[in-house]
Amino acid sequence: MSARLSRRRLLATLSTLGLGALLSPASLARTAKARIVVVGGGFGGATAARSLARLLPAASITLVEASRHYVACPFSNLVLAGVREIEAQTFAYSALAAEGIEVVRARATNVDAVTRTVTLDNSTGLSYDRLILSPGIDLHWGALEGYDPNAAVRMPHAWKAGKQTLLLREQLLAMPEGGVVLMSVTAAPFRCPPGPYERASLIAGYLKRHKPRAKLIILDSNDAFSKQGLFQAAWRQHYGDMIEWRSASNFGGVIRADARAMELHTDFDTERGDVINVIPPQRAGRIAERAGTVDASGWCPIDATSFESALVPGVHVIGDATIAAPMPKSAFSANQQAKVCAIQVARLLAGLAPEPTTLANTCYSYTTPESAISVSGVYNNADGVFISVPGAGGVSPMGAPPVFQQREGEQAADWFRAITREAFL
Amino acid sequence: MRWQALLIAFLPWLAGCGGVATGPTGIDQAALLTASCSGCHAEGGQAITGLTGMPATELEAKLLAYRDDAGGGSAMHRMARGYSDEQIGLIARTLGD
Numbered sequence: 448m449s450a451r452l453s454r455r456r457l458l459a460t461l462s463t464l465g466l467g468a469l470l471s472p473a474s475l476a477r478t479a480k481a482r483i484v485v486v487g488g489g490f491g492g493a494t495a496a497r498s499l500a501r502l503l504p505a506a507s508i509t510l511v512e513a514s515r516h517y518v519a520c521p522f523s524n525l526v527l528a529g530v531r532e533i534e535a536q537t538f539a540y541s542a543l544a545a546e547g548i549e550v551v552r553a554r555a556t557n558v559d560a561v562t563r564t565v566t567l568d569n570s571t572g573l574s575y576d577r578l579i580l581s582p583g584i585d586l587h588w589g590a591l592e593g594y595d596p597n598a599a600v601r602m603p604h605a606w607k608a609g610k611q612t613l614l615l616r617e618q619l620l621a622m623p624e625g626g627v628v629l630m631s632v633t634a635a636p637f638r639c640p641p642g643p644y645e646r647a648s649l650i651a652g653y654l655k656r657h658k659p660r661a662k663l664i665i666l667d668s669n670d671a672f673s674k675q676g677l678f679q680a681a682w683r684q685h686y687g688d689m690i691e692w693r694s695a696s697n698f699g700g701v702i703r704a705d706a707r708a709m710e711l712h713t714d715f716d717t718e719r720g721d722v723i724n725v726i727p728p729q730r731a732g733r734i735a736e737r738a739g740t741v742d743a744s745g746w747c748p749i750d751a752t753s754f755e756s757a758l759v760p761g762v763h764v765i766g767d768a769t770i771a772a773p774m775p776k777s778a779f780s781a782n783q784q785a786k787v788c789a790i791q792v793a794r795l796l797a798g799l800a801p802e803p804t805t806l807a808n809t810c811y812s813y814t815t816p817e818s819a820i821s822v823s824g825v826y827n828n829a830d831g832v833f834i835s836v837p838g839a840g841g842v843s844p845m846g847a848p849p850v851f852q853q854r855e856g857e858q859a860a861d862w863f864r865a866i867t868r869e870a871f872l
Numbered sequence: 873m874r875w876q877a878l879l880i881a882f883l884p885w886l887a888g889c890g891g892v893a894t895g896p897t898g899i900d901q902a903a904l905l906t907a908s909c910s911g912c913h914a915e916g917g918q919a920i921t922g923l924t925g926m927p928a929t930e931l932e933a934k935l936l937a938y939r940d941d942a943g944g945g946s947a948m949h950r951m952a953r954g955y956s957d958e959q960i961g962l963i964a965r966t967l968g969d
């Protein structure tokens with residue numbers, strides 16, 4: 448860092464201090480001793496814990512994460528296509544621990560918002576002044592008839608990366624030439640709106656290379672999807688008629704899964720698949736419900752300025768678990784919401800009101816292993832709600848030359864490196 | 873008491889100099905706005921520019937050019953259109969050298 452940049456940072460910090468100097472000694476002491484618990488060490492939670500450790504070096508920051516390693520979903524569709532290894536998706540928490548964050552490997556099972564305590568599955572309790580939940584999604588087993596954890600062995604979801612990703616990859620590898628791959632897409636909202644269609648693109652790419660007579664049918668419970676025009680143009684261009692997309696009004700919506708028969712039932716007919724990927728109904732991670740932060744939709748209403756739960760004071764929710772539309776359920780959103788939430792928590796602890804700002808998102812999707820398309824949005828979060836900034840955002844230009852899409856593919860790779868470094872490395 | 877305030881405000885800045893800590897460096901509007909940048913522009917990549925060492929005036933000019941180039945289709949063009957002159961100035965002064 449250059450001396451000039453340092454001076455600038457110093458000045459920025461001093462302006463913060465100008466506000467800080469108005470605080471009473473008691474509130475400053477509280478900031479120093481604050482106990483903050485973060486549940487979930489994904490893109491949201493890991494970034495939140497690191498940001499807080501930096502902003503409040505004297506506070507106690509605890510990250511509760513059920514798994515020893517994090518396996519990232521973004522880019523996991525490249526693993527399915529056989530062009531990337533799962534190791535490149537896997538991250539440890541050692542860098543966070545080295546920064547003074549207490550990383551506790553346990554599952555949070557309950558939250559008592561009155562006594563401000565989180566209970567863990569090892570029966571210990573953690574007290575907090577502020578709690579941040581970033582538990583991601585839970586698959587809503589049974590919401591699609593016939594789809595339960597047993598069915599997910601025969602018909603993987605691969606919507607949480609890891610074993611499920613490898614299972615689906617093995618099934619694709621083992622599928623005979625000329626076989627049929629079925630994908631079922633649940634009704635929105637779900638994690639990563641363009642994700643199913645990126646997956647279809649990359650699976651088709653694998654089939655084209657290794658099983659060119661195979662077919663991929665997407666049975667969709669939606670009538671439109673993210674970057675639809677761009678995806679469909681790419682499908683025609685790269686995969687001919689290998690991918691068939693059946694919309695909800697075209698009887699695409701799956702109402703029952705039969706894992707034994709390897710069949711998906713729609714209102715209209717029954718399709719048999721050699722490989723079946725079910726992207727099932729989803730809701731906020733269970734701990735969000737235990738904490739009382741979930742409403743009837745299955746997701747968490749929040750104040751968009753502070754990310755504090757609209758239902759439970761002292762508990763903030765970020766990432767996929769939240770109702771943040773028009774912001775999508777993406778790693779990009781979760782990471783950025785984490786930084787903004789950390790700042791607001793630091794402000795609240797210092798006795799300052801949360802401050803509205805502007806957030807942005809870009810989701811890249813690969814249509815081949817080298818080229819990508821993207822969708823962006825910019826959002827103001829004043830008055831507790833997200834509003835898209837008019838005139839901003841939108842998708843990649845239609846009909847752009849191949850080099851433009853290759854460039855977006857390179858940007859996506861840089862994005863993955865940068866965001867995983869910020870969250871985990 | 874002032875001293876305590878100084879300590880709380882300065883530690884993050886000092887940590888930033890070590891090049892290890894990650895995340896926002898302050899709790900003001902500059903830190904809030906630039907939370908949108910660091911997830912991509914950590915360091916330079918092959919297709920996303922690193923911002924370390926870029927003069928603030930150059931950064932501001934680039935952001936304004938992205939915003940005002942009506943024909944531009946990159947993600948940066950599409951996002952820059954959501955920011956005011958004042959916001960772009962503040963981002964440039966915060967991240968630029």
Ligand SMILES: Cc1cc2nc3c(=O)[nH]c(=O)nc-3n(C[C@H](O)[C@H](O)[C@H](O)COP(=O)(O)OP(=O)(O)OC[C@H]3O[C@@H](n4cnc5c(N)ncnc54)[C@H](O)[C@@H]3O)c2cc1C
Pocket residue numbers: 486487488489490491492511512513514517519520521522523524553554555556581582583584605606607638639642646732733734765766767768776777778779780781809810811812
């Ligand atoms: C195939 C696919 C492709 C995707 N591609 C992209 C992409 O290109 N770009 C993009 O921006 N996004 C992408 N996403 C979306 C992205 O993965 C999610 O939006 C992001 O992971 C959300 O972060 P989160 O912190 O909310 O949840 P997660 O990342 O899921 O993290 C939640 C963490 O909390 C832990 N946890 C949950 N409950 C508990 C508990 N009770 N106690 C302890 N720990 C708990 C879990 O173990 C997990 O580690 C993709 C998703 C999929 C499925």
